[in-house]
Amino acid sequence: MSFLDKLQNQKNKLKGTETIVTTVDGQRYVEKGSEVTAICPNTYGFVVDTKPDNIPILVSDYLYIGSQDCAVNSVIEAYNIKHVLSLGIKVDVVVNNKFINCLDVPETKIKDLLTECLPFIWRCVTSKEYILVHCNAGVSRTSTVAIAYLIHYKRMTFQEAYDIVKSKRPAIQPNAGFRKQLEALTPGNVI
Incomplete structure (x- = not known):
């Protein structure tokens, strides 16, 4: 018996499964073997x-x-x-706006991001003018920059800075790569 025949015999012994697939446009299907049946066609995939x-x-x-x-x-x-720092999302506002191209992926090196962001924030704060730092959801990129700001200028540890930002906006959650890089920062010596 050839190896291919052995594989086909083993395949025939497998129990059939049913899988629900949701496409990016929200269409849902049930796949069972070679049969595909549409279900809930009017729902979103999110x-x-x-x-x-x-x-x-x-x-x-x-x-x-x-x-x-x-x-x-x-x-x-x-x-x-008076100032807006946009991380990865371009917006059209009537105040001073700085756009930083930044992806919310663990591989992004935050050192480059912080070198551009932190001095800009510091200039606004020392001028006593309010600045808004935002990204798409205000969860990962935004919190990363805010935490780094506190570590650098307020000389906090990562945990102190994280706890303050989390207590103010519970939804924050730097992605795993950002968090690891933030934890490695030295208070007062980020950029």
Whole structure:
């Protein structure tokens, strides 16, 4: 008996399975063997969030963080924000805006990101002008920059800075790569 015949015999002994597949456009299918049946064709492949996340959170003197929902003129005017630091998301606002191209992936080296972001934030804060730091959801990139700011300028440990930002905005969660790099930073010596 050839090796291929042995494999086919083993395959015939396997129990059939049923798999539910959700495509990126939200279509759902059941696959069983070679049969494919559509189910729930009018659902999304993700949770739809219909509530805006448009309240910026003050984490330190003059430093707000939030999602892209905060980076709109009505919110900026309501909170007297004079500068916006956009991480990976371009926005059109009436105030001074700095865009930093940054992907929310663990492989991103935050040292380069922080070299551009932290002095910009520091200039705004020392001028006593409010700045909003935001990314798409205000969870990973935004929190990474805010935590690094506290480590560098407030000379906090990673855990102290993380705890402060987390207590102000519980949704924050730097991705695993960002967190590891943040934990390796030395207070007062980030950039």
